Amino acid sequence: MTMDQQTGLMSLNMSPFDLSPGPEGSGSGGGPSGASQQYVPQGAAYQCTSDQQPFGYANLDASYLFPTGAGSESGAYLPAAGTVCDQTDTKDVIEELCPVCGDKVSGYHYGLLTCESCKGFFKRTVQNKKVYTCVAERACHIDKTQRKRCPFCRFQKCLDVGMKLEERPDLVASGAAMRRARCSLLCVHVRNARLPLWPRSCTCVPKWEAFAAARLRSAPSVQGGEGSGGAGGREEGRGERGRFSLDQVSLTRRHKEPVRADRMRGGRNKFGPMYKRDRARKLQMMRQRQIAVQTLRGSLGDSGIVLGFNSPYASVPVKQEIQIPQVSSLTSSPESSPGPALLAAQPQAAQPPPPPAHDKWETHSPHSASPDAFAFDAPATTAATPSSTAEPTSTETLRVSPMIREFVQTIDDREWQNSLFGLLQSQTYNQCEVDLFELMCKVLDQNLFSQVDWARNTVFFKYLKVDDQMKLLQNSWSVMLVLDHLHQRMHNGLPDETTLHNGQKFDLLCLGLLGVPSLADHFNELQNKLSDLKFDVSDYICVKFLLLLNPEVRGIGNVKCVRDGYHTVQAALLDYTLTCYPGITDKFGKLVMVVPEIHALAARGEEYLYQRHCAGQAPMQTLLMEMLHAKRKPNVAEMVNRSSEHTSTLDRLL
């Protein structure tokens, strides 16, 4: 695996534990983690590369597919602990590469595992309120050797991968004033002597100085620890190597902004619990892989293994309950919310109707897209839903097959929401105005990565060869995006729009329409049809599987396995609808009839996106564009994908 591949994946917040080949070099640098053990990848053994299906789902235990009574699931989720896990140590878990530059990680910094260098860079940028400019196209490649070349793209990548700033109530409080101030800030060019292409003088500088001076007057209590203590004297003495005028240095220094809202040096901050959970999650992932590898090895020498509750899939929780809290003083503790596993255990149809959008999606601050506003509503208020003969009772829900229950557990809505609003937040940080179409493409791109991540961890998909996986995803990505959006609207109350940090309105509905506003009516009709059918989360995840496992896709090598998976899910869904929704006539058939409508809507969206792309209006070199090209020019895409010199993003992800 090349460094590019590593950093590409890292930028998606994907753990290198998911990758097969190990890093070519460990990089240098010290840091607290020091010279710990080199990471030994386990992923290669986890990926089935033969036509044989070691966990062939044709061998699925019938009790797994269909309801077998309340007692049947008692062993479904055995503790992941085992003798192999005991060897795992936290130090091994954090033996990763920096998601920004690929250097060696030194620990958790500002929300995620990064290297010492990027930690320092992020800290300086925030503290000194640096505003960088990219002399290229704001798409510079950032790696260990080139990270110094473009601080703009480096900082952007820091934000993209999830490095977080604490919210500053003093700044957020006056939204309009801050937007104006940001305008001023944006006009300030970074006075960087090492990059002569950047303008040294700028007529906007007085605006910055006026703003800074005003801030000084209005917020005299702002201090910045040791760096700000000496006022002008010390700065003059150090002189920043003489690159700034006294005024600029003074203003910059005295306005050193703490990354932490409490301005506290040392100690723990509010990321602490998140780090703890992240560690636990990584440990769990490692354990899962170790168990899977062991089981795989055992199965290879021991034919006839049946994937049931004894399989690695069934023996460990598919989705951990670890959530990624977002930073806000207003955020309620994430521990107070149930994880997807808990949600999955709830009767699907017992979920209350989504509350008014402003309840959980609207921001607390008028100009903040902070995800703190998106506290996920647990279906704890089941009593709020009037019982209906068309909806499954709790008794009926107990009869849901373990397979569907596990399917539901693969859904991580909170992650979806956090990713979405984290991206919206980072992309608009310190920006007066952003291109909303470009932003939408970025969100869709991010959703696609989540899509791939979800698919490659699912039972019917992960044992297919990568070529087949790619074909299935290239065929289904857009319909799954549309379906996901329907799910988010119907089951989580996703509103039509949200207000970004910079005050712009972002059209969330357009995400589901793949950018085509005129499809809104069609989309709403679709949603209404599904609502009439009491479309629930189990229906959703089954339909999603059916969309993904399309045996009609051309060029599939292992058609039989795809078809078997498709029919298995189809049978499970049919059984589920008959069992849990006896009051809805032919619910299954009606759901199947909706699928072509989703396809039609997605096709329109794809066409639109492709046209915008061809017009040069969409971000280049994204997974989204790769998908658009793959379907339209399969031969070319296949040639490119098969080229030894080029590996597509999708290929790398899989």
Place this chain on the structure above:
DNA sequence: GGTCAAGGCCAA
């Protein structure tokens, strides 16, 4: 008292 992440220092 140990851990570890944030802030600070300073040589390069």
Place this chain on the structure above:
DNA sequence: TTGGCCTTGACC
């Protein structure tokens, strides 16, 4: 300006 190392201090 960068990045490695040090100090600090809340949390366990």
